[in-house]
Amino acid sequence: MNIAKNLELLCRTIPARVKVIVVSKTQKPETLMEAYNAGHRFFGENKVQELAFKASALPPDIQWHFIGHLQTNKVRMIAPFIHMIHGIDSMKLLKEVDKEAGKTGRVIPCLLQLHIASEETKFGLDIQEAFQILESPEYRAMRNIRIHGLMGMATYTEDENLIRKEFGSLRNDFIKIKAAFFPSDDDFRELSMGMSGDYMIAIEEGSTMIRIGTAIFGERPKPITPAA
Numbered sequence: 281m282n283i284a285k286n287l288e289l290l291c292r293t294i295p296a297r298v299k300v301i302v303v304s305k306t307q308k309p310e311t312l313m314e315a316y317n318a319g320h321r322f323f324g325e326n327k328v329q330e331l332a333f334k335a336s337a338l339p340p341d342i343q344w345h346f347i348g349h350l351q352t353n354k355v356r357m358i359a360p361f362i363h364m365i366h367g368i369d370s371m372k373l374l375k376e377v378d379k380e381a382g383k384t385g386r387v388i389p390c391l392l393q394l395h396i397a398s399e400e401t402k403f404g405l406d407i408q409e410a411f412q413i414l415e416s417p418e419y420r421a422m423r424n425i426r427i428h429g430l431m432g433m434a435t436y437t438e439d440e441n442l443i444r445k446e447f448g449s450l451r452n453d454f455i456k457i458k459a460a461f462f463p464s465d466d467d468f469r470e471l472s473m474g475m476s477g478d479y480m481i482a483i484e485e486g487s488t489m490i491r492i493g494t495a496i497f498g499e500r501p502k503p504i505t506p507a508a
């Protein structure tokens with residue numbers, strides 16, 4: 281795998297306004313450094329322990345994005361340094377992020393994760409739940425989080441029409457939420473959608489951040505599991 285070359289090809293095929301989050305989960309620090317040395321500074325991880333280790337071992341100018349399902353009891357470990365949390369999927373989690381961010385004197389940028397896939401398994405809020413959070417007095421009282429936009433994952437399928445429909449529905453949700461709660465807030469501008477298999481469709485549907493692993497690094501190494 282030529283990581284620098286893959287990144288160069290990727291960046292050449294997408295509009296300059298779209299940010300690439302290099303999804304480095306399960307990859308070794310040396311492998312991340314190949315992307316770093318090619319000029320990339322936005323990295324995405326989905327396990328708290330692994331992220332905390334990599335953040336301590338790698339250069340401090342990396343901006344770390346948490347992209348997976350985050351458990352409330354683990355927020356504390358990443359609150360001091362995380363650049364953005366993409367997967368806010370409950371009021372309980374948002375409250376915890378606000379609390380832990382407050383303890384470290386930070387304001388943490390967050391994205392609300394909306395459930396757009398027809399698959400049952402993916403996490404995320406529906407649009408009514410997102411409205412409920414944003415209308416609530418509790419949310420309005422939060423001083424240590426800032427909602428920068430939405431994140432979503434399409435169904436894992438070959439059916440491009442379905443993927444396009446799902447990303448299109450997320451873009452529509454973005455427009456509705458923007459109009460209702462953030463009409464003059466320039467911070468609310470990110471739409472994190474698109475992975476290796478579907479980022480071209482996501483960009484056509486308005487993505488501003490794509491989260492790419494396999495197309496940069498090749499097939500992911502399996503996490504190490506204890507011998508039986």
Ligand SMILES: *Cc1c(COP(=O)(O)O)cnc(C)c1O
Nearest residue numbers: 303347475476477491492493494
């Ligand atoms: C692993 C992961 C990605 C990247 O997936 P690839 O198909 O390897 O590009 C993107 N987003 C989330 C939330 C992930 O967990």
